[in-house]
Amino acid sequence: MSNIELPSRSEVEDLLYHEAALLDEWRLEEWLELLTEDAIYQVPPTDVPEGDARNTLFIIADDAMRIRSRVKQLLGKTAWAENPHSRTRRMIANVRVLGAEGENILVSANFAVHRMRYESVDTYIGHYEYKLIRAGKLLKIRERRAVLDNEALRPHGKISFIL
């Protein structure tokens, strides 16, 4: 652990709520600006939620380059699973600032993300594990890990948007 000054919960909540709004509004280029240059985005498999992507088959394990590619694809015309775009609505709650590790600020938050498409509603439930860093006045996202409580992606079938 380190002795860096932790942000207040409300500062972290502002960041997470802003992020949720950008994602729900498909303002993905702006969302990228919340991330550090070396950011990673992961969704572990439902049966090994605590797994390590280097030795466990994840659902998503993007490095910064792949995150940018994912955004480019989603904003392009041929990501068919999201063309037309889904409607999503994110509920972020139980935000906790857990402490720090080096310069990383550890945050967790619960989520319920509803995805509406073709008149079906699929709900993704779980919690986020964030590593944030202080960049001047701002907090930036260095790591976001969406850990699903759903036992399987059924009937969701896929995670085609940014969870």
Add this chain to the structure above:
Amino acid sequence: MFPHGATEVAGASSPIAVHWSNKGTIMDRMAEDYIIDDQKAGLFRVNRRAFTDPECLEEERRRIFDKCWIYVGHESEVPHAGDYRSRKVAGRPMILVRGDDSTIRVLLNTCTHRGAMVCRQKSGNAKTFQCPYHAWTYNSRGQLIGVPGEDSYSEAFKREDMALVTPPQVDNYRGFIFACFDRIAQSLYDYLAGAREYLDLVADQSEMGMKIVAGQQSYSARANWKLLVENSYDGYHGLPTHQRYFNFLADTGIDFKGRDLSASPRQKAVDLGNGHAVVEAVAAWGRPIARWVPPFGENTKAHFEEVRRRFDQRFGPERSQRICETSRNLGIFPNLVINDIMAITVRTFYPVSPDYMEVNAWALAPIEESAADSALRLDNFLTFLGPGGFATPDDVEMLESCQRGFVNREVAWSDISRGMKKEHPSITDELQMRAFWRQWNQLMTEPQIERARKVA
């Protein structure tokens, strides 16, 4: 069936009676035909009722899933005595377990007393399975070893009659474990037919054996299960459906000229017999074993060359090249797909209803693979495959789109004729799907009495 490697045109005769109506169009055909297989004209059609009709699904459960060899799991998933995995196989709760005698068994997960499931965890290691309802206890071989208050039963009651039930046939081909509910079915070895050659090309990638990597991708599609069969080895959809993936590859520095999949070096589509089929080709992407591409990094190049030399030593240059450089999409009838492409995925699926299936997928890798190689393999897997990859979600989308389109029942037939009159259909043709459908139709329409006689 076609003999392995034979083409459709070269003198093969259709097992299917085709009733052409002189004046009618295809739409006028008798509704009970599932397929039209007109090899003379070069037309193949599938009745969309096969994707939508609940009665058809009931027939499939009896005639296909209760009669064919069904993939249960891989031996690496239960490496030690007592290790078990409980999972649904063809919709049934089963336990894959390595007994205290090291033998791998498949046990039906239902107490022989009154039915409760005796194994309630997804995986673990156990000496016994105790039913929580009345505490009947079975050992890891499935034998009943404990019955509370056993003295209340008559002399006719015998423990040895009450072991956990196992499917009539269970067998293992190079680590892949299958079960069959038909006691008169042919052996797994014979059943796999030409698919063995392709399982060998996968299994030979390790000197110590292959393993299922931790982490199961459990997902679904609101679509008929046979749409996923077709999709899993469909070269024709590659470029239009997966344009975003090929753009991504280009962005990572992979050069692929012309983008014509049907012109890939050493490409072919093969009917492997018994409904199994494969497409094989050298594709643009890199392969952890052992086809280096720039995105893997210059620092890994020498290592890839070393791995490749080892394969050359083991198998000679020709087979080594085939193992390392060609990609394979293999469909094993009815519901197992092994795609050995930018990584290896083992994928199985089962219909819950005509328009909904559950899918389970895993990554397969050599047991001896180093941590760095394993990380590279899994990273490469996720670029394309799985419910969060850059391709699989678009496949699921297309399957679901087909299923929604089928509601227009006036459009009664789908066309799978592509390449039918070619001597050597390419991977962007549809020979592989016709191989599946012919076997499917055979099993769905064969009079059961004839089948019994044939086996006898």
